[in-house]
Amino acid sequence: xxxxxxxxxxLSTLATSPGDARAQAASPELDELRSMGLVSxxxxxxxGRKALEPYRVENAVIMAAGLSSRFVPVSYWRPKGLxxxxxxVLIERxxxxxxxxxITDITVVVGYRADEFAYLVEKYGVRLVxxxxxxxxxxxxxxxxxxxxxxxxxxxxxxxxFAKNPFETYVYRxxxxxxxxxxxxxxxxxxxxxxxxxxSVTVGGKDAWAMLGHVYFDRAFSNTFVRxxxxxxxxxxxxxxxxxxxxxxxxxxxxxxxxxxMRRYPADQVLEFDSVDELVEFDPGFLSxxxxxxxxxxxxxxxxxxxxxxxxxxxKNGLTNLTxxxxxxxxxxxxxxxxxxxxxxxxxxxxxxxxxxxxxxGIDRTFIYEDAEKxxxxxxxxxxxxxxxxxxxxxxxxxMALARTFHESDAKIDAKFDFYEDGLGYEQLLKSHGEIGVxxxxxxxxxxxxxxxxxxxxxxxxxxxxxxxxxxxxxLIGEDGSMSVIDWEFAGMGDPGNDTATFIIxxxxxxxxxxxxxxxxxxxxxxxVERRHFWARxxxxxxxxxxxxxxxxxxxxxxxxWLDIYKSYAVTYVDxxxxxxEKNDTITA
Numbered sequence: 001x002x003x004x005x006x007x008x009x010x011l012s013t014l015a016t017s018p019g020d021a022r023a024q025a026a027s028p029e030l031d032e033l034r035s036m037g038l039v040s041x042x043x044x045x046x047x048g049r050k051a052l053e054p055y056r057v058e059n060a061v062i063m064a065a066g067l068s069s070r071f072v073p074v075s076y077w078r079p080k081g082l083x084x085x086x087x088x089v090l091i092e093r094x095x096x097x098x099x100x101x102x103i104t105d106i107t108v109v110v111g112y113r114a115d116e117f118a119y120l121v122e123k124y125g126v127r128l129v130x131x132x133x134x135x136x137x138x139x140x141x142x143x144x145x146x147x148x149x150x151x152x153x154x155x156x157x158x159x160x161x162f163a164k165n166p167f168e169t170y171v172y173r174x175x176x177x178x179x180x181x182x183x184x185x186x187x188x189x190x191x192x193x194x195x196x197x198x199x200s201v202t203v204g205g206k207d208a209w210a211m212l213g214h215v216y217f218d219r220a221f222s223n224t225f226v227r228x229x230x231x232x233x234x235x236x237x238x239x240x241x242x243x244x245x246x247x248x249x250x251x252x253x254x255x256x257x258x259x260x261x262m263r264r265y266p267a268d269q270v271l272e273f274d275s276v277d278e279l280v281e282f283d284p285g286f287l288s289x290x291x292x293x294x295x296x297x298x299x300x301x302x303x304x305x306x307x308x309x310x311x312x313x314x315x316k317n318g319l320t321n322l323t324x325x326x327x328x329x330x331x332x333x334x335x336x337x338x339x340x341x342x343x344x345x346x347x348x349x350x351x352x353x354x355x356x357x358x359x360x361x362g363i364d365r366t367f368i369y370e371d372a373e374k375x376x377x378x379x380x381x382x383x384x385x386x387x388x389x390x391x392x393x394x395x396x397x398x399x400m401a402l403a404r405t406f407h408e409s410d411a412k413i414d415a416k417f418d419f420y421e422d423g424l425g426y427e428q429l430l431k432s433h434g435e436i437g438v439x440x441x442x443x444x445x446x447x448x449x450x451x452x453x454x455x456x457x458x459x460x461x462x463x464x465x466x467x468x469x470x471x472x473x474x475x476l477i478g479e480d481g482s483m484s485v486i487d488w489e490f491a492g493m494g495d496p497g498n499d500t501a502t503f504i505i506x507x508x509x510x511x512x513x514x515x516x517x518x519x520x521x522x523x524x525x526x527x528x529v530e531r532r533h534f535w536a537r538x539x540x541x542x543x544x545x546x547x548x549x550x551x552x553x554x555x556x557x558x559x560x561x562w563l564d565i566y567k568s569y570a571v572t573y574v575d576x577x578x579x580x581x582e583k584n585d586t587i588t589a
Contacts, residue, residue, distance in 0.1 A: 003051060005172055007033055011052055012170040014044040055170040057216070058105065058151045060098050062126075063142050064091060064158035065111030065134035070274050071159075072314045072324035073294035076337050079113050081158025084290070085273075086283050091117075091158040095124045098154070101167035107149050108158070109142045111135075137243040140250060143225075144233050150222035156214045161271040161282075166214060174221035175261040177213035179270055185210055188248060192262050201252035209262060211248065213270035224257055225250070276312045294335055294376065301369045301378055304328045321487075325381055332383065333368070338375035339557070346489045348372045350415030354491030357411045357465065363402065365484045366476065379486065388475040388483075390507035393516070398483060399475060400520040403467070403499045411465040417492035419501075419537065420452040423544035426551050433554040440571075447574045448543045454581040455495075455536040458529065463493040470499035471506030497537030504538055505545065505569050514538065532580045539577050542569030 003011065006029040013020050024030075024042040033039040038048035068080035081091040091108070098106060106126045110117045111134025120126045131142050143150065154167060166177065176198065178190055189205030190198050201211070217225065228250060232242050251258050273279040280286050287295070287306045299306055311327040315334060322337040338346070352372040358364040370377040388395045427445075430436060467474070468490040476484045500521045504514045518526050518534045526534065549563035 003055075003172075004029070008052075008055060008170070008172045011038060011044060011048055012055065012168070012172075014039065014042070015049060015052055016169050018043065052170050054219075055172060056152060057101070057103050057154060057167070057169060057171055059149060060103050060106045060154040060156060060167075061143070061146050061149055062091060062094065062106065062108045062156045062158050063139055064117060065109050065114075065131040065142055066139070067112045067135070068159065069314050069322075071276060072312055072322075073326075073335065073337070074276060074290060074292050076294060076322065077292055079110075079116060079158070082116060083159070083279075085161060085279065085286070090161060091120070092124070094156060094158065094160060094162070095120070095126065097162060097165040098167050099124075100165055102169045103154065103167060107146055109146060111142075138246050140229060140232070140242065140245050140247040143247050144229055147226045147229065150217055150226055151219055153217045153222060154214055155217060157272070159272065160213050161273070162213070163269045163271065166265070166270070171216050171218065173261060174216055174218040174259065175263040176211050176215045177265050177270055178209040178262045179212040179265055179267045181205070181208055181210045183207065187211065188252075190262050196261050196263075198260050198262050199255055201248070201255065209264065212272060213265065215260075221258060221260060228254060228258070277310055280310070294337065297371070297376055298326065298328075298333075298335065298378065302328060302333075321489075327381075332381035334366070334379045334381050336375075336377040336379070346375065347415055347492075348375045350413060350492055351489050353413040353415070354465075354467075354488035357413060358406070358485065358488055358491075361406055361409055361411060363406050363485050364488070365482065366486055382476045382478050382484070384479050385476040388472040388477065390472045390503075390509070390513075393520075395477070396503075396517055397520045399470075399472075399503065400500065400517060401523065402483060402485065403470060403503075404496075404521055404523075407464040407466065407496045407499075409465060412493065413465065413491065415492040416463065417466060417468045417490055417494040417498065419495075419498065419540035419544040420448070423448075423540070423547045426544070426547040430547060430551040430554055433551075436550070438550065444543065444570060444574065447578060448540060448570065451536055451539055451574060451578055451581070454578075455533060455540065458533045458536075460529075461495055461497065461533055464496050465491070466494040466496070466498045467491055468494055468498050468502065470502045472503070473506075495537055497534040498541065500534055501537035501541040502545075505542055505566065508565060532577065535573065535577045535580070539570050539574045542566050542571075542573075546570055 010027070010029055011033060013022065030039065033048065038045055038051050064079060064081045068075040071080045074080070074083060083090055095106060104125065106124070107129055108117060108120060108126050109129045109131050111131040114130050117128060121128060129145055131145055133141060143155070152171070176190070181187055181189070184206045185208065186204050187210035189202050189208035189210050191200035191202070193199050232238060232250065235242065251260070271282065273282065287309060295306060295309065298304070298309065308328050309326055311325065311332070313325050315323045315325055321339045324335050326333055326335060348370070349372040352370040355364065355367045355370055355377070359367040366379040366382060368378045368380060388399050390396060467485060467488060469487060470485070474485060474487045476486060500517055504517055507513070509517065515531070518531055522530060545566040546563065549559045549566055552559050553563060
């Protein structure tokens with residue numbers, strides 16, 4: 001039996017709040033419900049309860065798989081949904097609110113630090129579904145994993161905080177909760193018709209109602225959404241085009257066939273804490289009590305109080321680490337958190353020694369402290385800094401001259417780095433995952449081995465203090481023009497051609513640009529022997545970082561297109577450089 005909206009409102013209120021005077025007030029709808037036998041006097045009948053059953057909420061899905069990278073540094077150690085706010089764990093508060101509405105069939109989709117959610121099964125009787133691909137795919141994949149659970153279903157995020165319980169036993173139709181945003185906003189803004197049905201979704205807007213908080217799928221919405229989602233997931237272009245999409249993006253493309261209302265909430269009722277700073281505004285005692293090793297480390301090194309910390313936000317992460325910005329008063333800093341599996345590649349004692357030497361030489365003005373055992377580091381933040389522009393000849397010349405400066409400094413650390421030897425080390429790590437079945441790998445390795453023998457035999461290129469990861473992103477140019485070289489993870493005594501080679505590879509230079517960088521290093525046109533040697537380092541560097549990338553990929557922390565970029569410098573140039581050694585071919589500038 002289909003009910004009108006007003007009939008539903010009266011009937012559901014009588015079912016869940018029988019003493020509510022508003023539902024008992026005289027109205028044509030109440031009279032109609034009495035005439036249908038759904039209400040007797042001001043009480044719902046058994047027939048009325050049967051009429052409500054199609055509107056009963058059957059279950060809930062709580063999405064808790066993601067890293068929540070904006071919630072640094074707390075999310076590095078604990079899933080955001082397990083954060084305690086005003087004495088309550090976020091996801092537990094949400095589960096209890098669902099229970100209060102009679103919703104006990106709850107599925108939690110986990111991924112990042114999944115094991116930490118296991119206690120919820122015994123404590124609250126929830127069901128856990130593991131999303132192993134949480135780092136590679138967005139929440140459309142989360143909903144695909146629970147597609148069989150989508151019926152009359154609440155879909156929530158584990159980190160939402162509802163000041164007042166928004167969940168209901170019966171819901172008339174699908175809706176997305178929304179909060180009004182004064183002024184400009186980056187949130188997803190909604191357009192609606194006169195009945196509050198969502199007609200459009202735009203990313204960003206001004207003075208608008210924006211998606212925020214929970215969402216409710218009714219059966220009609222769920223059935224249509226799952227059909228559309230299946231066509232996307234089964235698409236041959238899924239990984240390329242859709243894997244990184246939010247499910248809301250799919251909804252935004254299909255508002256005509258995915259019918260959903262907007263439900264308005266006061267701004268203080270539905271809260272999402274995108275950053276630690278936002279949470280501290282709501283819960284001023286949060287920083288004083290939260291368990292977070294990074295905060296402990298910062299306080300110990302800088303001698304400050306937890307309550308003095310603010311302005312936390314992630315900085316674009318590199319291929320090996322996670323970093324975030326924070327401030328103490330007006331002083332700004334960067335905290336480096338070691339990435340997954342980096343202990344297999346990085347000698348942190350050597351890195352700390354290199355950081356210290358680079359700081360003493362004035363090459364890295366940002367360094368403050370590093371823990372050689374655990375790999376975390378604190379540095380000064382350079383406001384409005386930019387990286388070296390690899391297409392700016394002046395800046396490249398400065399970078400090359402700077403490399404020559406520390407190469408000739410007589411600085412030494414108790415570590416070495418060699419493209420070939422370290423590449424063999426990465427190869428052994430790679431083989432621990434099984435045989436290397438990459439086509440052409442063994443042939444390339446044989447050529448690289450021959451080239452390394454020639455290169456090592458070259459005279460006049462003694463080992464020196466090298467960065468070995470000397471790419472444009474590892475330079476910071478301040479507003480005053482000062483240049484610092486950061487991230488000395490791979491530093492060690494090595495061939496002077498290593499840094500120029502890495503710069504060439506990571507700048508994706510062609511031959512002409514690469515030769516210009518080599519000339520800039522010497523401050524003049526390189527001799528044939530110098531050019532041949534430095535090009536050998538380019539090939540060896542390409543091979544070394546290629547094997548490193550294969551190992552990272554095998555570990556599940558792949559570096560994307562960089563694997564092919566590294567490989568290309570080995571494959572493209574190995575024969576030419578070998579011919580310079582073996583056939584005494586002419587070396588072209």
